[in-house]
Amino acid sequence: VAAALRSRDANKATGPDESSARLLKETAEQISPTLSLFYNKSLQTCVSPEECKLANIVPIHKKDDKDHVENYRAIFLVSIISNVLERRVLIRLRDHLLLMLDSAQHGFIPGKSCMTQLVKVIDYIGSLGDSGKHTDVIYLDMSKAFDKVQHSLILDKPR
Numbered sequence: 001v002a003a004a005l006r007s008r009d010a011n012k013a014t015g016p017d018e019s020s021a022r023l024l025k026e027t028a029e030q031i032s033p034t035l036s037l038f039y040n041k042s043l044q045t046c047v048s049p050e051e052c053k054l055a056n057i058v059p060i061h062k063k064d065d066k067d068h069v070e071n072y073r074a075i076f077l078v079s080i081i082s083n084v085l086e087r088r089v090l091i092r093l094r095d096h097l098l099l100m101l102d103s104a105q106h107g108f109i110p111g112k113s114c115m116t117q118l119v120k121v122i123d124y125i126g127s128l129g130d131s132g133k134h135t136d137v138i139y140l141d142m143s144k145a146f147d148k149v150q151h152s153l154i155l156d157k158p159r
Helices: 002-006 021-026 028-045 080-100 114-130 151-156
Strands: 055-061 072-078
Touching: 002 021, 002 028, 002 080, 021 028, 021 080, 028 080, 072 080
Parallel strands: none
Antiparallel strands: 055 072
């Protein structure tokens, strides 16, 4: 916990509790034992205080016309104390899930990207060509596919 607090950006915006990132960073050694108890209790009981579930929502303009709401994205400023716990849980879950994923998965994997996937595919196609096999490739751009789907149909679909 102390290391997580020390690694925080001291100029980070505060959440609804207005806990100062600088203060938490500078007092990390002193407050980390108490925060560890709080975090462990929260994880053991699967209960988080209501205050930890609050956030300040700040709209950030993405592009184009500022008069259209779809040109904004929301930034949720949560309590830094809550965020430290969430980050620890995220890291543990991510590390666990990464062990379960196929090595061919490149999207949303640290250190992998569209480019690493492309290099792997080109290498594979090259090896097929070297062995005299003909290869055809079809690429589909699915980047906005989820934006075009009727979400109610997905939610209503029986499992």
